[in-house]
Amino acid sequence: MNPNHHKPILLTFFTLLLLQLLNPINASPSPPITALYAFGDSTVDSGNNNYIPTLFQSNHPPYGRSFPSKLSTGRFSDGKLATDFIASFLGLKPTLPAYLNPSVKPVDILTGVSFASAGGGLDDRTAMMSLTLTMDKQWSYFEEAVGKMKSVVGDLETNRVINNALFVISAGTNDMIYNVYDHVLGSFISVSDYQDYLLSKVEAFIQRLHDAGARRITVAGLPPIGCLPVQVTLGTVTIPRIFHHRICTENQNTDSRLYNQKLQKLNFRLSQRLPGSKILYLDIYTPLIDMIKHPRKYGLEETLKGCCGTGLLEAGPLCKPLSRTCEDVSKYMFFDSVHPSQKAYSVIATYAIQKLFPLL
Incomplete structure (x- = not known):
């Protein structure tokens, strides 16, 4: 008798047994996500x-030209952000x-709000330089918001909302640009040491969230910083012969990838240390670099220049109501x-929904 005859049957049996162990029928599904809170x-x-005295504002045209009613809401884009798309996907609110x-209103906070501040970062000095909200200040607003929620629905329901909410942290790019590349604030000993300093800030913030009852936390990594149009411009100015041939600043992208690897390891360590929590890495690097490498796949024509003005340097107060803008912003990545x-943010959100939500 062939000794291998029973192998497929045994293999099938063990596979079914393994699936049964991994997915027991009586395992309770994760409760639905109650709210979305963003920091960064x-x-x-x-x-x-x-609503704060800073130059880092975008509550003027041409910002918001793709937003409902063409409203300039203060979002640094022509339309919605990734968090808007995710809130809508979760059925929480349109934006x-x-x-x-x-x-x-306090009742609106129960399904989510953003505490984030443009120009800020994980390093308090970054926000102080731009006169924007530090992570500490954002946290104090969150504590204030929790008080408002409790006044409306009580402690028990507020705690349930926080326990089942999705928390998003997205910061670090400004820190790297101001402190490492453009030396606005001077620099740390090395890029790697400064990254470790930023990650210690991430760790402390996650611990705070966990202590407050947060259990679903996603932390965005860095984008390919060397491909941001302003960094491409600054990188090519020093080499006049390639000024008209725009290319990403590769060492900055390498730094971003290194930071992202460290962040993933940190998230894994924290998930193990903090009971009952899911601390996940939100990869924005991969979808952005894919758009740059394969623009046609996304219907894009321009990936290294912005739609506003020359597209080389303008942002915030420099991207003005009278600035010339591109005709079809859906063909622009920035x-x-x-x-x-908005087009690029929708790609990032779709990527996050596909990769992260099965894990939540």
Whole structure:
């Protein structure tokens, strides 16, 4: 008798047994996500900077030209941010409002708001230089928001909302640009040491969130910083012969990848250390670099210049109402020299939904 005859049957049996162990029928599914709370910089700021005295504002045209009613909300894009698309996908609300917006009522906070501030970073000095909200200040607004929620629905329901909410942290790019590449604030000993310093800030913030009851936390990595139009411009200015041939600054992209690897390891360590929590890495590098390498796949024509003005340097106050803008922004990966277009944000959100949500 052939001894291999029973092997396929045994293999099938063990496979079914393994699946049964991994997916027991009585395992309770994760409760639905109750709210979305965002912290960080312009990538998730839906207009908080409109209500603080800073130059880092985008509550004027041409910002918002693709937003409903062409409203310039204070989002640094022509339209929605990735967090808006995610809030909509989760069925929470069509867009994620800014916490400081006076029209946001305590009941609105129960399904999510953004506490983020454009121009800020994980390093307090970054936000102080741009006169924007530090992570500490964003945290104090979150604590204030929790108090408002409790006044509306009580402690028990507020705790349930926080336990089942999705928290997004997106910051670090401004820190790297100001402190390492453009030397606005001087520099740390090395790029690697400065990254470790930023990651220690991420760790402390996640610990704070966990202590407050957060259990689903996603942390965005860095984008390919060397491909931001402003960094491409600054990188090619020093080499006049390639000024007209725009290319990404590769060492900055290498730094971003290194940071992202460290962040993934940190998230894994924290997930193991903090009971009952899911701390996930939100990869924005991969979808952005894919758009740059394969623009046609996404219907893009321009990936290294912004739609606003010359597309080389303009952002925030320099991207003005009278600035010349591109005709079809959906063909542009960046709206200004730093910030993705609504089209790019929708790609990032779709990527996040496909990769992260099965894990949540």
